[in-house]
Amino acid sequence: MKHLITAAALAALAATPAMAGEIRVGSVAGVTGPIAELVAPIVAGRNLAAAHINANGGLLDGDTLVLVLADSQCDPKAGVDAGNKVVNVEQVVAIVGASCSGATNGMVQSVTIPAGIPSVSDSATAPSITDLDDNNLVFRTAPSDAYQGAALAKLAWEAGYRKLAVTYANDDYNAGIAEVFVANFEGLGGKVTANQVHEPNKASYRAEITTLSGGGAEALALFAYYGGSGITIIRNALETGAFGKFMAADGMFDVSVIEQIGAENLRGNLMITQSASDPSNTSYQLFAEAYKSTGMDPGAPYAAHGYDATFLIALAIEQAGAADPALIAAALPEVANAPGEIIRPGEWEKAKALIAAGKAVNYEGASGSVDFDAAGDVPGFYSVNTINAEGKFEMRFLR
Amino acid sequence: MEQYYGYFLYLLSLLTMGGIYAVLTLGLNVQWGFTGLFNAGIAGFFAVGAYVQAILTTPIYARHLGGYEWPIPLAMLAAMALSAVVGYGVAKICIRLRADYLAIATIGIAEIIRLVFKNEGWATNGPRGISQIPKAFEDLPQPWNTLAFVAMVLAIVMVIYLALERARTAPWGRVMTAIRENEAAAAAAGKNVERFRLESFVIGSALMGLGGALMAQYLKQIDPQVSDPLTATFLVFVMLIAGGSANNKGAILGAMLMWTVWSATEILTSRLPDEFAIRSAYVRIFLIGLILQFILQRRPQGILPERRPKPHPRLRGDRAPAANTGSTKQ
Amino acid sequence: MxxxxxxxxxxxxxxxxxxxxxxxxxxxxxxxxxxxxxxxxxxxxxxxxxxxxxxxxxxxxxxxxxxxxxxxxxxxxxxxxxxxxxxxxxxxxxxxxxxxxxYGRLTVIENLMLVPPDQPGESVWATWFTPGRVRAREREVLELADEALDFLGLSHLREELAGNLSGGQKKLLELGRGMMxxxxxxxxxxxxxxxxxxxxxxxxxxxxxxxxxxxxxxxxxxxxxxxxxxxxxxxxxxxxxxxxxxxxxxxxxxxxxxxxxxxxxxxxxxxxx
Structure with a gap:
């Protein structure tokens, strides 16, 4: 075991305790691994937030926010290891990340929840993170995939539908969205006349459609991938005359739907939701401008979420008034949610002054309003896509 | 002091992961070190163990098979058993193949296993994986839960070590080594080569399954990425070869050492400016290769080379020494 | 004839x-x-x-x-x-x-001890659960192997790895296996x-x-x-x-x-x- 002692000594030498005037926050990301290309812009988003904060007075009494990068490789093994390092060796007070849902799940369950360190993930979207028994330590600025179901239910209700039939492909993603959709639609007062799972990649779905059409539904809510079963189901439904109107989630968002079914059949009859940032939002524009000036593309997926997660942790440290993990965890929802004066990306000085004055702040992020619910999740932001006169998708941002 | 407590906890995490990898390297040592079976599909057996542990112990959850809530030790035995069964099936088909073909076949099988777990979403929650896996001793307060888990992992490593060391120095290990050294001659000495190779493969697979079961508990989350060939097959080979193939102590040493290198180098690289820190993440993978090169150049048999059991004492008094027989004349 | x-x-x-x-x-x-x-x-x-x-x-x-x-x-x-x-x-x-x-990486004596049939120690279970039986048979096998080594005149190379023997000594060892x-x-x-x-x-x-x-x-x-x-x-x-x-x-x-x-x-x- 001699080598271990050597290694420990090495680690001790390498990791000097946090220097005075420095507050460390872990930046855990899948730097290597399957989504490495996606992660670089996200890390850039986090670093941009840290730069904004440090350039405008820093944390508390002028302390520097130091982001300590650790590689989660998009793998729970590496996620747990990275969490152990930033928490135990680097002694961080909070963590941004990890990137992938699996790595995040491993890291928070195995390391940060037992250690009492709050974490804010900027790109983990698995619904299973919502279900964790996390002592209110796990947050995320990336919306759970399941939220899309809620957004679509609201859209359906507002479009005047009261009776719907539901079918979903037998995979995690679509089943998850459908489950949430049904619960929300019924919650709004709607009636689900039939709810049926189907196996993807069958040649015909006429049998399923016959069953679904029994209850007198006004439209069919369809959760599937366009290539797997979605297009076939719409075609079969139109052929049999069982359904004429459809709602769908982003698994159906593809031009081949229009090409294969025909725009004339779908115009006014199909709504597809899709995750999106609001381009007209002031917060987003502020972020996009700053991010662009560093030579990056603000459209990069989850870059805005990375910025928001980091900025929120900084606000929470400021609100807590100390680099104390438990206080930071408690302060996170306070700074993210209403009530309070609205703070936008880059407005660190303003926020610092307000908090110092004892006023409440409410961060409105680049990725959305980032209001945490009880599970530490944020609602997603979505657009609805319909087919216009030219036979193309037309996007409308949902507010 | 908090800082040193933190180092202590990190050391425990190194010991835990090192210990779990040691279970895998010991398993590989049975196959490759003792018997010379080139199993390039460690990740597959590891994944079987991890998923069996996860499915059998997790509470009911809508998105994957579960709700059996088996006691943890029982699930670990089941994980070993099922990995052994899969190992038996694979060996039945592939064991006659020559080393390089066996490697190709096992790579393929591991990939098939990974894809099955990835695609059979009803059972495994697909790419999202299984979360909230119960972990032994997790109800104890910190740091006792961590300490107890480390102690369990190291105790398991110790038991495996003792069992394998006894088997290695017994006639069983002698036959395995003979098969590795020369298959045809082992057959000529009446050994059923195929049966022994099969046995070795199955024992190794069971240990890999156990490694998976421990890993699933430790991480509390598994998904197909856990059985990524880089960290679940390649790294295990590196550990064994660096530590000393066919040497059980070497297998454990290699696992501990390589995992420490793999993990602790990041503490240094994260000190670099961000741009370099991102790049240096790849340098760590390179570094592992470099260390392997260095060890193989300096010590071709690994840090702890293979050692035969202690000399057998002569049972009868010394006879007339050497070169006595040629003189017998008729 | x-x-x-x-x-x-x-x-x-x-x-x-x-x-x-x-x-x-x-x-x-x-x-x-x-x-x-x-x-x-x-x-x-x-x-x-x-x-x-x-x-x-x-x-x-x-x-x-x-x-x-x-x-x-x-x-x-x-x-x-x-x-x-x-x-x-x-x-x-x-x-x-x-x-x-x-068997190059087995010792000379092990090369011979490998050969005899009916060695309970060839079952991995026996090595764990009935070590007494394994040891008893191992003594017999060892005696047999020493006898063969004496016969071959290789006793002085008993603990040498067989891979290090000369070509001629390996030939003798081949012959010795037949005696086991x-x-x-x-x-x-x-x-x-x-x-x-x-x-x-x-x-x-x-x-x-x-x-x-x-x-x-x-x-x-x-x-x-x-x-x-x-x-x-x-x-x-x-x-x-x-x-x-x-x-x-x-x-x-x-x-x-x-x-x-x-x-x-x-x-x-x-x-x-």
């Missing part, structure tokens, strides 16, 4: 091994073409022939390394055609290899190949002693006519995959057909060995 016995004991006249009409084809090539012969119990039978006569193939088939295309092999009256090598071992048939196949079991028939593949005259004498001596003292029957494939002449009786001559003749070396060596096969036309007809 031509059976004579050098050491004067009464010899069992029934064949220990019988090869009937053995044929081996590789695609279009016929390596063995209907060879039939017998090996008498207690004899040291030589199997010779020019290059390509099919003697190595015949040897491999008897040793279970490959199955014949046609034909039958009987050992002590039982059909053993196509049985794998390790099963033949348990019937009492032990083989050596032309190029010594030692109740061998009935020992198949030797060119025991004299690449061996210096001193060692050759020693090997011949060993074979004679094993034959005389332990009653092993030997079947030897050999190129070296000196060794054959000094050791083997009878000698079976294979030419073009068939038995040309058999008899004592003195008769066979003067047979014009044999001389012709070695030095005449048959050489040009050499096929695969």
């Amino acid at each position: 031509t059976c004579r016995r050098r050491f004067g004991e009464i010899m069992d006249a029934t064949p220990i091994l019988r090869v009937d009409n053995l044929v081996k084809r590789y695609g279009g090539l016929t390596a063995v073409d209907g060879a039939s012969f017998e090996v008498r119990r207690g004899s040291i039978t030589g199997l010779i022939g020019p290059n390509g006569a099919g003697k190595t193939t015949t040897f491999d088939i008897i040793a279970g390394a490959q199955p014949p295309t046609e034909g039958r092999i009987t050992f002590e009256g039982n059909d053993i055609t196509g049985l794998p090598t390790h099963e033949l071992f348990h019937l009492g048939i032990v083989r050596s290899f032309q190029i010594p196949k030692e 079991t109740e061998s009935k028939l020992v198949l030797l593949d060119e025991p004299g190949a690449g061996v210096n005259p001193t060692l050759m004498n020693k090997i011949i001596e060993m074979i004679r002693r094993l034959n005389a003292e332990r009653g092993y029957t030997f079947c030897i494939v050999e190129h070296d006519m000196d060794l054959i002449a000094r050791l083997c009786d009878p000698v079976i001559v294979l030419v073009e995959g068939k038995v040309l003749t058999e008899g004592p070396f003195s008769e066979v060596g003067n047979d014009p057909r044999v001389i012709d096969a070695y030095f005449g036309g048959a050489v040009s007809a050499a096929g695969p060995a």
Whole structure:
């Protein structure tokens, strides 16, 4: 075991305790691994937030926010290891990340929840993170995939539908969205006349459609991938005359739907939701401008979420008034949610002054309003896509 | 002091992961070190163990098979058993193949296993994986839960070590080594080569399954990425070869050492400016290769080379020494 | 017949091994073409022939390394055609290899201790749960191995890795493996190949002693006519995959057909060995 002692000594030498005037926050990301290309812009988003904060007075009494990068490789093994390092060796007070849902799940369950360190993930979207028994330590600025179901239910209700039939492909993603959709639609007062799972990649779905059409539904809510079963189901439904109107989630968002079914059949009859940032939002524009000036593309997926997660942790440290993990965890929802004066990306000085004055702040992020619910999740932001006169998708941002 | 407590906890995490990898390297040592079976599909057996542990112990959850809530030790035995069964099936088909073909076949099988777990979403929650896996001793307060888990992992490593060391120095290990050294001659000495190779493969697979079961508990989350060939097959080979193939102590040493290198180098690289820190993440993978090169150049048999059991004492008094027989004349 | 016995004991006249009409084809090539012969119990039978006569193939088939295309092999009256090598071992048939196949990373004594059958320690369960039984048998095996080492004159190399032995010592070790079991028939593949005259004498001596003292029957494939002449009786001559003749070396060596096969036309007809 001699080598271990050597290694420990090495680690001790390498990791000097946090220097005075420095507050460390872990930046855990899948730097290597399957989504490495996606992660670089996200890390850039986090670093941009840290730069904004440090350039405008820093944390508390002028302390520097130091982001300590650790590689989660998009793998729970590496996620747990990275969490152990930033928490135990680097002694961080909070963590941004990890990137992938699996790595995040491993890291928070195995390391940060037992250690009492709050974490804010900027790109983990698995619904299973919502279900964790996390002592209110796990947050995320990336919306759970399941939220899309809620957004679509609201859209359906507002479009005047009261009776719907539901079918979903037998995979995690679509089943998850459908489950949430049904619960929300019924919650709004709607009636689900039939709810049926189907196996993807069958040649015909006429049998399923016959069953679904029994209850007198006004439209069919369809959760599937366009290539797997979605297009076939719409075609079969139109052929049999069982359904004429459809709602769908982003698994159906593809031009081949229009090409294969025909725009004339779908115009006014199909709504597809899709995750999106609001381009007209002031917060987003502020972020996009700053991010662009560093030579990056603000459209990069989850870059805005990375910025928001980091900025929120900084606000929470400021609100807590100390680099104390438990206080930071408690302060996170306070700074993210209403009530309070609205703070936008880059407005660190303003926020610092307000908090110092004892006023409440409410961060409105680049990725959305980032209001945490009880599970530490944020609602997603979505657009609805319909087919216009030219036979193309037309996007409308949902507010 | 908090800082040193933190180092202590990190050391425990190194010991835990090192210990779990040691279970895998010991398993590989049975196959490759003792018997010379080139199993390039460690990740597959590891994944079987991890998923069996996860499915059998997790509470009911809508998105994957579960709700059996088996006691943890029982699930670990089941994980070993099922990995052994899969190992038996694979060996039945592939064991006659020559080393390089066996490697190709096992790579393929591991990939098939990974894809099955990835695609059979009803059972495994697909790419999202299984979360909230119960972990032994997790109800104890910190740091006792961590300490107890480390102690369990190291105790398991110790038991495996003792069992394998006894088997290695017994006639069983002698036959395995003979098969590795020369298959045809082992057959000529009446050994059923195929049966022994099969046995070795199955024992190794069971240990890999156990490694998976421990890993699933430790991480509390598994998904197909856990059985990524880089960290679940390649790294295990590196550990064994660096530590000393066919040497059980070497297998454990290699696992501990390589995992420490793999993990602790990041503490240094994260000190670099961000741009370099991102790049240096790849340098760590390179570094592992470099260390392997260095060890193989300096010590071709690994840090702890293979050692035969202690000399057998002569049972009868010394006879007339050497070169006595040629003189017998008729 | 031509059976004579050098050491004067009464010899069992029934064949220990019988090869009937053995044929081996590789695609279009016929390596063995209907060879039939017998090996008498207690004899040291030589199997010779020019290059390509099919003697190595015949040897491999008897040793279970490959199955014949046609034909039958009987050992002590039982059909053993196509049985794998390790099963033949348990019937009492032990083989050596032309190029010594030692277990390089086992010690010399382990090389021998490996061989005996019925070792409970070969079950991994037994090593864990009945170590007493394992140890008891291990003592017997060790004694046997030391005996063999003494016989071979290799005792001083007991704990050496077999891979470090000289070529000649490896040859002796091959021979020693045959002593570690109740061998009935020992198949030797060119025991004299690449061996210096001193060692050759020693090997011949060993074979004679094993034959005389332990009653092993030997079947030897050999190129070296000196060794054959000094050791083997009878000698079976294979030419073009068939038995040309058999008899004592003195008769066979003067047979014009044999001389012709070695030095005449048959050489040009050499096929695969």
